[in-house]
Amino acid sequence: MLLYLLLSIVCLLAWLYQSITKKYGTYQAQGIAEYQPSFPFGSPNQKKLMLGQVNFLNMADEVYESFPNEKLVVHFQMGKPQVVVRDLELAKLVLIKDFDHFTDRRTVQMSVETEAQKVMSLMLTIIKGEQWKAMRNMISPIFTSGKLKAMTPVINKIGDDFVKHLEPLARSGEEFQAKDVMTNYTTDVIANCAFGIEANALKDPNSLFKRMILGLTGGVKGMCRVLTILFLPPVARLLKLSLLNEESTDYFVKVLKKTMKDRRESKVKRNDLMDMIIEALQDSKTNEGPTEDDQFERDAQVKPNNFQSIPQEDIEMYAIANAFVMFFAGFETSSTIMAICSVMLANHPDVQERLLTEIQDIIEEHGSQHLPYDVVQTLPYLDMVINETLRHYPLAVAERECVKDYTFPGEKLTVTQGMLVQVPSPAIMMDSQYFPNPKTFNPENFSEASKATRSPYAFLAFGQGPRNCVGMRFALLQVKIAMIRTVANYQIHRCSKTIDSFRVSPSSASSQPIGGTYITVSKRS
Numbered sequence: 001m002l003l004y005l006l007l008s009i010v011c012l013l014a015w016l017y018q019s020i021t022k023k024y025g026t027y028q029a030q031g032i033a034e035y036q037p038s039f040p041f042g043s044p045n046q047k048k049l050m051l052g053q054v055n056f057l058n059m060a061d062e063v064y065e066s067f068p069n070e071k072l073v074v075h076f077q078m079g080k081p082q083v084v085v086r087d088l089e090l091a092k093l094v095l096i097k098d099f100d101h102f103t104d105r106r107t108v109q110m111s112v113e114t115e116a117q118k119v120m121s122l123m124l125t126i127i128k129g130e131q132w133k134a135m136r137n138m139i140s141p142i143f144t145s146g147k148l149k150a151m152t153p154v155i156n157k158i159g160d161d162f163v164k165h166l167e168p169l170a171r172s173g174e175e176f177q178a179k180d181v182m183t184n185y186t187t188d189v190i191a192n193c194a195f196g197i198e199a200n201a202l203k204d205p206n207s208l209f210k211r212m213i214l215g216l217t218g219g220v221k222g223m224c225r226v227l228t229i230l231f232l233p234p235v236a237r238l239l240k241l242s243l244l245n246e247e248s249t250d251y252f253v254k255v256l257k258k259t260m261k262d263r264r265e266s267k268v269k270r271n272d273l274m275d276m277i278i279e280a281l282q283d284s285k286t287n288e289g290p291t292e293d294d295q296f297e298r299d300a301q302v303k304p305n306n307f308q309s310i311p312q313e314d315i316e317m318y319a320i321a322n323a324f325v326m327f328f329a330g331f332e333t334s335s336t337i338m339a340i341c342s343v344m345l346a347n348h349p350d351v352q353e354r355l356l357t358e359i360q361d362i363i364e365e366h367g368s369q370h371l372p373y374d375v376v377q378t379l380p381y382l383d384m385v386i387n388e389t390l391r392h393y394p395l396a397v398a399e400r401e402c403v404k405d406y407t408f409p410g411e412k413l414t415v416t417q418g419m420l421v422q423v424p425s426p427a428i429m430m431d432s433q434y435f436p437n438p439k440t441f442n443p444e445n446f447s448e449a450s451k452a453t454r455s456p457y458a459f460l461a462f463g464q465g466p467r468n469c470v471g472m473r474f475a476l477l478q479v480k481i482a483m484i485r486t487v488a489n490y491q492i493h494r495c496s497k498t499i500d501s502f503r504v505s506p507s508s509a510s511s512q513p514i515g516g517t518y519i520t521v522s523k524r525s
Contacts, residue, residue: 044062071087095299201213376484385483403417
């Protein structure tokens, strides 16, 4: 009996070995760069990811840095080949020009047995093909300048609460995590602007609403859950794992359902994100042109080939799913950007002083710290500081799944249907051929003169093309107002826990830095 068991184990291991390694070396034999894989993890970067030594965000950086003379490199996730694109012109083909071959993001397979799981499966970041195209076209017009102008007074009012929230920290001089404070602010902004909900996180940081927010990703357990879903789909399905914490997701689904029910019954319209999503789904019309006249928006345009309206009975579920993803993605990424930016200003007082001068001048000219949307957009140095922060600490990596076989022009590599193609934004934005002295924090990298010297596709903080960040303008608006109010009212200082450089924690499901974002502040006179 024991012999049969041992033989079965040996046969299973032999089968696994053959299944995983059968494509190893096949690309190298064709003259294509291949990051040497080994059983069972695949290439070294994937092994580090699965062993918790590197964050998902930086998974492809090592591949990019190891092959400085190659345009394309194949690496392996266990037995699955994936492609890292190192050349910006080829990246443009994947993200924009030949987007019809790379319409989808990485497949996320998870159980859809509960209502919370179904909501997660309908999020704009996960759905695919024509379904995604239809949703993207309906959602895009929500973030026009006109819509954001209407939200700006609400954000400015929350900015008042934010300034008051910092007062006791300034009086005491205590060290604090900038991320915690910024999370309170973004929670209030998005809850109010998106759903008309008074979260009151600035007034009560321990509220149930805030606790449920923090529970969405779930720390180390959350990272293990995400990695299992992404890399071991059969195991994830067997265990019925959800991408996000199901208890927290279920809480927000109930909150959003109640909000929609109350609005239907009262017929009250707030013209917030929830109203706009419902209207967009009910109208079920495609977006015929760019929402804003710039290159980023023109590159993002996509039209469904077989457009079908969302069935009336599904509108509520789609509305909840996409309101939820915008809330989750918006509060987490925006608060992290603000926290990192605060530390950068603490570490670079000369940059902080120059930014203060720009902010003071515009406040004096306007006569109030409540700056309208159009005025907020006229602060070039603020833009430069935020973009440089994002260059040092991007919060996304561009991944596209091939939906039909594609051969790169002038290259030997054919990407087959189902393969992942990665454009590693963190590595590209730390490449000295695009940004001189890349490890130095220098907002001048985003002056008009500097931008004119490089490809616009070297800055990938929000992605590029139709699968870019649809809520980018809203995210930047709340970030800008927070930084305006912080710098105008407080001086940001280093403290004993302030770190000098950032690396994403391998155990963080929400891409938080090792060492945190500790600072102190003092009141400006």
